[in-house]
Amino acid sequence: MKKQFSVRPIVQAFFFIFTFAVTFSKWLISSNIVVPVLSKISLHAICPFGGVVSIYTFLTTGAYVQKIHDSSMILMLIFLFVALLFGSIFCGYICPLGTLEEWLGKLGKRLFPKQFNKMIPKKIDTVLRYGRYLVLIIVVYFTAVTTKLLFQDWDPFYAFFNFFTGEVAITAFIILGLTMVLSLIIERPWCKYLCPYGAVLGIFNTFRIFQLKRNSATCIDCKKCDKVCPMNIEVSQKEVIRNHQCISCHQCTSEQNCPVSDTVEIKLIGGKNHEA
Structure with a gap:
C-alpha cells in the first residue's frame, strides 16, 4: 500500500518554530525590539503542564502557582479533552521537545544503525518507563507544597527554549544535554522515561x-x-x-x-x- 501524505511533520515544525519564536521575541524586548503579538506571550502561558502542577493550589487557594497563567489551565483542559478522544496527540504532534528528540533520533539512526534503540535490555526498559510517573508525583507534590514552579530548574524543555536568556538553572542544562545525547541512541528518551506531562496524557490511552x-x-x-x-x-x-x-x-x-x-x-x- 502506498504511504499517504502526512501533515504530522508540518505540524511538528510549526509548533517548534512557534515556541522558539515566542521565547526569542521576549528576549528581544531587552533590546527594545517588540514583535507584535509574540512579545506578549510567555513560554509558561503556552505550556499545558503548568495547569497540571497548579491544580492543587488553584483548588485550595483560588490562585495559580508562581508564573502560571490562565491560559495554562485552559490549555490543560483542552488537551485533556483531546487525550480523552484521541490519546497523547500532544506528545506525537505538538510537543517541541519531543520533536527535537525525534529529529536527533533520525540522525542517531544514521550514525548507529545497528545499535540505535536496542541498547537497553527489555526488562530494564519496561521498569524505566514507569519513572515518569514517579517524576510526576514528585513535581506535583513539591509544587503544591511550595507554590513555586520548581520543575523549571530541571525542565529540559524550558532550558532549550530559554538557553539564550541567562534564566536557566545549570541542572536544567545538564538534563537537556543528557536528553539530546541519549536521543542519538535511544528514541525519545525523555518521553519514555521521565516526562511528567507524558505520564498524565498516557493514562488516557487506556480508555480513549x-x-x-x-x-x-x-x-x-x-x-x-x-x-x-x-x-x-x-x-x-x-x-x-x-x-x-x-x-x-x-x-x-x-x-x-x-x-x-x-x-x-x-x-x-x-x-x-x-x-x-
Whole structure:
C-alpha cells in the first residue's frame, strides 16, 4: 500500500518554530525590539503542564502557582479533552521537545544503525518507563507544597527554549544535554522515561474514545508497525493498543506504514474491524 501524505511533520515544525519564536521575541524586548503579538506571550502561558502542577493550589487557594497563567489551565483542559478522544496527540504532534528528540533520533539512526534503540535490555526498559510517573508525583507534590514552579530548574524543555536568556538553572542544562545525547541512541528518551506531562496524557490511552486497533484477520504479521513505533510498542501483538506509552503519532497505521489496507486504524471505541 502506498504511504499517504502526512501533515504530522508540518505540524511538528510549526509548533517548534512557534515556541522558539515566542521565547526569542521576549528576549528581544531587552533590546527594545517588540514583535507584535509574540512579545506578549510567555513560554509558561503556552505550556499545558503548568495547569497540571497548579491544580492543587488553584483548588485550595483560588490562585495559580508562581508564573502560571490562565491560559495554562485552559490549555490543560483542552488537551485533556483531546487525550480523552484521541490519546497523547500532544506528545506525537505538538510537543517541541519531543520533536527535537525525534529529529536527533533520525540522525542517531544514521550514525548507529545497528545499535540505535536496542541498547537497553527489555526488562530494564519496561521498569524505566514507569519513572515518569514517579517524576510526576514528585513535581506535583513539591509544587503544591511550595507554590513555586520548581520543575523549571530541571525542565529540559524550558532550558532549550530559554538557553539564550541567562534564566536557566545549570541542572536544567545538564538534563537537556543528557536528553539530546541519549536521543542519538535511544528514541525519545525523555518521553519514555521521565516526562511528567507524558505520564498524565498516557493514562488516557487506556480508555480513549477513538482507539488504535489492529485487524488480526488481515494482518500479515510483517511487524512493520512494531519497527516504526518510536515508543517500541509491539503493535503486532495486540488488537487494541492501550499502551500508556503510545504518543498517537500514527506511524503504525495503514495510512502510513502498515502495508495492508484497513489493518491498523483509528476507530471509535467499540467499533468493529473490517472483515477479511
